[in-house]
Amino acid sequence: MGYPHSHPLEVGTILSRHFGDESARHLEAWTSQGGYAALRMAVDLEPAEITGIVKDSGLRGRGGAGFPTGLKWSFMPQDPNDAHYLCCNADESEPSAFKDREILRWVPHLLIEGCLIAARAIRAQHVYIYVRGEYFPYTRILNDAVVEAYEAGYIGQNIMGSGWDCDVTVHIGAGAYIAGEETGLMSSLVGGRAEPRIKPPFPAQSGVFGRPTTVNNVETLSAVPMILTEGAEWYRQWGTEKSPGTKLWCCSGHLERPGTYELALGVPFRDIIYDVCGGIRGGKKLKAVIPGGSSTALLTADELDCESTYEGMQEAGSSLGTASPIVMDEDTNIVRVIRRTAEFYAHESCGQCVQCREGTAWMAKILHRIETGGGRLSDLDTLYELCEQLTGRTICVLADSIVFPVRSSLDKFRADYEALIGGRACATSWYP
Amino acid sequence: MSKNIHPAVVSAQPFQVADLRPVDRLFEDEEGADRLAKAISRYPEKRAALLPMLAYAQERNGWVSPDAMEQVAEVLDLSPAYVHSVATFYTMYNKHPTGRHMIQVCTCVACHLCGGEEVFKAFLEETGTQAGEMSEDGQFVVMEAECLGACGFATAVQVNDEYFENVTPETVSEVLAKLKGAAE
Numbered sequence: 001m002g003y004p005h006s007h008p009l010e011v012g013t014i015l016s017r018h019f020g021d022e023s024a025r026h027l028e029a030w031t032s033q034g035g036y037a038a039l040r041m042a043v044d045l046e047p048a049e050i051t052g053i054v055k056d057s058g059l060r061g062r063g064g065a066g067f068p069t070g071l072k073w074s075f076m077p078q079d080p081n082d083a084h085y086l087c088c089n090a091d092e093s094e095p096s097a098f099k100d101r102e103i104l105r106w107v108p109h110l111l112i113e114g115c116l117i118a119a120r121a122i123r124a125q126h127v128y129i130y131v132r133g134e135y136f137p138y139t140r141i142l143n144d145a146v147v148e149a150y151e152a153g154y155i156g157q158n159i160m161g162s163g164w165d166c167d168v169t170v171h172i173g174a175g176a177y178i179a180g181e182e183t184g185l186m187s188s189l190v191g192g193r194a195e196p197r198i199k200p201p202f203p204a205q206s207g208v209f210g211r212p213t214t215v216n217n218v219e220t221l222s223a224v225p226m227i228l229t230e231g232a233e234w235y236r237q238w239g240t241e242k243s244p245g246t247k248l249w250c251c252s253g254h255l256e257r258p259g260t261y262e263l264a265l266g267v268p269f270r271d272i273i274y275d276v277c278g279g280i281r282g283g284k285k286l287k288a289v290i291p292g293g294s295s296t297a298l299l300t301a302d303e304l305d306c307e308s309t310y311e312g313m314q315e316a317g318s319s320l321g322t323a324s325p326i327v328m329d330e331d332t333n334i335v336r337v338i339r340r341t342a343e344f345y346a347h348e349s350c351g352q353c354v355q356c357r358e359g360t361a362w363m364a365k366i367l368h369r370i371e372t373g374g375g376r377l378s379d380l381d382t383l384y385e386l387c388e389q390l391t392g393r394t395i396c397v398l399a400d401s402i403v404f405p406v407r408s409s410l411d412k413f414r415a416d417y418e419a420l421i422g423g424r425a426c427a428t429s430w431y432p
Numbered sequence: 433m434s435k436n437i438h439p440a441v442v443s444a445q446p447f448q449v450a451d452l453r454p455v456d457r458l459f460e461d462e463e464g465a466d467r468l469a470k471a472i473s474r475y476p477e478k479r480a481a482l483l484p485m486l487a488y489a490q491e492r493n494g495w496v497s498p499d500a501m502e503q504v505a506e507v508l509d510l511s512p513a514y515v516h517s518v519a520t521f522y523t524m525y526n527k528h529p530t531g532r533h534m535i536q537v538c539t540c541v542a543c544h545l546c547g548g549e550e551v552f553k554a555f556l557e558e559t560g561t562q563a564g565e566m567s568e569d570g571q572f573v574v575m576e577a578e579c580l581g582a583c584g585f586a587t588a589v590q591v592n593d594e595y596f597e598n599v600t601p602e603t604v605s606e607v608l609a610k611l612k613g614a615a616e
Contacts, residue, residue: 004584083476095541095579133487133524134580136446136593143441150440169474170444174483174522177578190475191482191508193521209476252542252583259584294541294579324583326542340544344578350521 002261003102007276009263011238011246014226015219016262019106025141027148030109036154038225042117043162047078050121054224056232058244062099063089063180063217064293064321066243066310069224075204076122077212085208086124087189087215088115090131091173091180095294095344096324099248100218102260104131104138107222108145112168114221116155117228119166122214126167130185133174143170177348181396182215184350195350196396219248239265243309247320253289253327254281263308269316270304273327284329288413292321294341295401297408298334319404334413335420338405339367345402356399359390363406375421383410439470446593447487448524450532450614452494458503464488468507478508486519495526531566531573533611535559537599538588540579546586547600552576554601555589558608571612 001012003019010016018024024033042050055070076084088111092100103111115127129146131139146168149155155168171189178184179194186208188194207213223245227235236244243265249272250260256278263272273279273289280286286301297318299306306316313320328337346360363386366379387407390399410417437445458464467488471481485508489500496519505515519525526534535555539548552574556563559572566573582588585597589607596607 092581093579096583098581098583098585101581131444132581133447133522134577134590136448137595139444140446140593143438143444146440147438150438155440167474168440170441171484172444172487173524174487175524176522188483189480190477191479191510191518193518209480250584252586253545258586290541326545326583328545332545337541337545340539341541344540347578 002259003106005257005259005261007257007261009267009271009276010261011264012262014235014246014262015103015107015110015222015248016260017107019102019260021106024107025105025109025145027109027145027152034229035109036113038228039113039116039154040160041228042120043160043164045120047121047123050117050228053228053232054121057227057235058232058239058242059220059223059227059235060243060310061217062219062223062247062322064094064295066320069216069220072204072214072216073118073121075202076214077204078123080123082123083209083211084122084124085211085213086115086119086122086127087182087185087208087213088127088129088218088221089180089182089185089215090129090135090218091185092135092218093132093177093180094322094324095341096252096290096326097250097293097322098252099250099260099322099324101135101138102248102250103218103222104135105141108142109149110222110225111142111218112145112149112155114224115168116159116166117224118214118216118221120164122212124214125165126169128189128208129168129170130179130189131170131172132179133172135172139170139172146170176350177344178350178396178398181398184396185215186213193350195352198395240307240309240311242311247308247323249276249308249323249325251277251325251327253325254284254329254332255279255327256281265309266312267308269306269308269312272308273304273325277327280327280329282329284331286327287330287332288328288334290326290405291316292319293324294326294344295319295397295404296321297404298412300412317408333371334409334416335367335371338409339364339371341405342367342402345398349398353394353399355390356394359386359399360402362386363402367406370417370420373420375417377418377421379421380410380414380417437467437470439473442467442470443474443481443484443487445487445491447491448534448592449491450592453492454494455492458485458489458492458500459507464492479510482508482510482515482518483522486515486522486525490525495529532571533573533591535572535574536577536580536590537574538578538580538582538586538590539576542579542583543586543588548587550601551587551589551599551604554604555608558604572608
């Protein structure tokens with residue numbers, strides 16, 4: 001169930017059943033509760049059969065883009081003699097996302113099992129789990145689990161006596177947000193700067209080491225074992241036709257009960273905030289939410305009546321993203337929050353594209369100037385223009401990502417900007 | 433001890449640690465040679481062992497010196513300039529020696545909303561340092577960090593390879609006391 005809090009609305013079956021239970025990290029306890037049963041099934045299935053089941057389940061990528069997982073797997077070449085790779089993206093670094101961390105630290109064997117099944121489906125001989133560098137304590141837990149699984153014969157040569165071989169390597173990054181972008185991750189894994197590249201070629205054509213590669217998120221892969229053992233229909237009992245299954249929601253900011261909750265997709269978004277998370281801390285009013293991680297558009301208190309699905313959040317003018325709402329109470333200065341967000345993107349821009357490298361830094365500087373009382377009304381036009389210049393002109397979507405919060409804050413909270421430009425510096429500003 | 437590290441996880445060892453085992457020639461002792469061989473064995477191309485070996489250099493020495501970069505370049509058949517370009521891309525490789533306890537306070541969006549900057553200020557005050565500056569006794573360096581991925585537990589603070597969660601300005605002294613206790 002949820003961690004550190006749980007709630008009756010939670011499903012808690014697929015991903016979060018053992019959150020908070022340290023014993024589930026260890027192989028003995030894990031297998032005694034049915035762990036690795038799905039892998040046993042998978043070794044007797046043909047790759048296309050596994051892909052078919054996952055396709056039928058409607059599972060969509062949980063890293064933010066929401067691309068159908070089975071379809072992604074089906075893009076991999078079918079030649080069994082070719083070297084293929086699976087990369088598990090555990091470089092969770094989207095501000096406000098911390099769901100993959102909970103999977104790594106509570107149910108590492110679930111992730112390993114999901115990785116192996118996916119590897120079988122795409123005929124990969126080697127799985128690389130790329131974990132963000134900062135996650136040392138959780139990498140240690142994952143490392144122990146990988147070694148246990150090797151020793152028990154779940155990874156390596158002749159897995160479970162099936163004649164099938166597959167290796168798993170854990171690989172850690174070193175503090176680059178952009179390594180979470182799939183082509184950035186691949187550049188980093190092979191020993192380079194985590195610089196994204198233009199697609200095509202797509203990873204399924206040419207990925208790590210120039211070979212066909214699939215990159216999947218931790219949460220996506222962790223949903224696979226139960227889809228296999230219980231079936232696609234079973235998985236579809238939760239969620240909607242287009243967004244089936246469950247989703248980890250990691251909620252932060254001014255909430256009574258922040259944390260991670262596993263919910264069926266489609267729960268009213270308002271209920272996640274006011275019911276599951278207990279509403280706003282100290283009984284205050286909600287001012288704004290960034291619903292899907294910092295790269296999504298702000299919603300105001302009047303825009304919360306939407307369905308928590310990929311489609312529903314889009315209709316509301318934002319995005320499901322990584323399902324990581326950051327909630328802000330009525331006392332929040334939006335300009336200050338957006339300035340801090342822009343600083344993050346300026347810091348994390350890889351620097352390849354001029355628009356992004358310069359534009360994100362300009363945004364941060366202009367926002368800082370407005371926040372500290374030196375802004376002018378024309379700055380707002382400049383910010384809008386920057387939003388225009390940063391959209392769709394760069395190799396990856398990092399630049400596009402900062403546009404969503406900045407533009408939506410200008411559209412929806414212009415009064416906050418104007419109040420500061422009127423000459424009164426932000427009273428709570430910490431900067432000199 | 434290093435001998436026992438399974439090759440599958442050799443590329444995922446914590447490299448921001450308090451207890452260093454400094455060495456001049458990284459790959460000439462048994463441990464260095466073992467780490468290098470194991471890391472290389474996991475990838476079809478030698479170059480992929482670059483990040484793991486930079487991490488190893490930092491795990492032993494606390495930072496990645498220009499000399500360490502050259503040694504890594506040599507064993508992986510890469511140019512020193514290339515290794516430098518990669519090492520400097522990533523924030524977690526220290527390009528200078530740092531304090532025994534590197535305190536990174538998250539002030540990114542969620543922690544920022546929940547008082548991360550006040551926690552950061554409290555750490556600076558309690559250690560008597562400026563941001564990024566080493567304390568006189570060499571024990572502490574306090575820095576701001578981008579999102580540490582513990583947003584539901586704001587304010588998150590990372591000290592070397594450990595996380596401290598729900599830190600407030602009031603509990604900063606407890607964190608420091610714990611670190612000082614560990615140092616003794």
